[in-house]
Amino acid sequence: MKSTLHLPAGNLQQQAGYWVFAQHNGEWTSAAESQLQAWLAQSDAHRHEYQRALQLWQRLDQFKAADFPLRHSMQRLRAKNLKRRQCLRAVRRHSGTALLVMVSALSLNGYLSTDHYRTAIGQRQSLTLADGSQLVLNTDSQVSVKIGNERREVWLERGEAFFHVAHQADRPFEVVAGNVRVRDIGTGFNVSLAGGETKVTVTEGEVAVHPDAALTGNRRLDRWLHAGRHWLQTALALPDGGGVAVTAGRQWVARGGEFTGPVAADTGKEIAWRDGRAVFELATLEEVLVQVARYHPVEFEFADPDLQPIRVSASFDTGNLAVILNTLQATFPISIKQIDGRRFVVSGAKKPA
Secondary structure, three states: OOOOOOOOOOOHHHHHHHHHHHHHOOOOOHHHHHHHHHHHOOOHHHHHHHHHHHHHHHHHHHHHHHOOHHHHHHHHHHHOOOOHHHHHHHHHHHHHHHHHHHHHHHHHOOOOOEEEEEOOOOOOEEEEOOOOOEEEEOOOOEEEEEEOOOOEEEEEEEEEEEEEOOOOOOOOEEEEEOOEEEEEOOOEEEEEEEOOEEEEEEEEOEEEEEEOHHHHOOHHHHHHHHHOHHHHHHHHOOHHHOOEEEEOOEEEEEEOOEEEEEEEOOHHHHOHHHHOEEEEEEEEHHHHHHHHHHHOOOEEEEOOHHHOOOEEEEEEEOOOHHHHHHHHHHHOOEEEEEOOOOEEEEEEOOOOO
């Protein structure tokens, strides 16, 4: 009979600490491993907190010689070769102490100050973080921010954000988006995460970007193998293996296991959203309507797929849906009809008799 673990209530840090503790103390079962993998699959934040807790546990190895009470008690339990059920009960009984130790250590390392921000569809928000850095969130975006004593970290869970960083050499500022980590070296940059694509555009100064081992886990190897020679050559061209350097006016994109850039970018177009504008240059009609749906609670369907690749070059006020749709219909041979509260159908316009 497979035994399962009962995850205690609490925040992600506490739950991550429980998983690491259970994994290293007691008889780890296939059922427990399945539980852990399901928990890790919930979000990037889950995987990140697990890696943090795992690193902390490894640091605690230095206390072995000092007869660290919790670890010593578990060692005695294992030495007695207790049955699986007894081990699981011991893990649950001691998990509160383990969590207290791990969370206290995390606190000492400056990782407990976490703030969460999100914007609704059509909303933008400007924020000043505790370190003085400026953060602007685009529509339907979400971030988690940790300002610690040794490092500053932001997780972009979805959407898009612009960062103007208060540079502090002794306290790095990093942004995690998807499987990409961005470390600030200069000052201003934009990060977007949508449709499996992470895009980093630098407006001022310089950043270093690279795949994040802490978030990808074993999948990191698959990504490196898939990216192959392109990533290896890029990494070898940089000093100290510090990731890909992206300077002002350039952009780097990660899509699946492929990496593009850095290449020259129209930074004005990329950050026009900060002024409530969406700028398109030879984008497909399908791409344009996908972006429109980011700013309004609407969905578009194409009655005729042949209309999707129509090329559009335009600048729109993202807050005015009616003007956007009217302009598209006046410029191209299309008709956009609303069929219920949020659904629109795009079809070819009928030619006048």
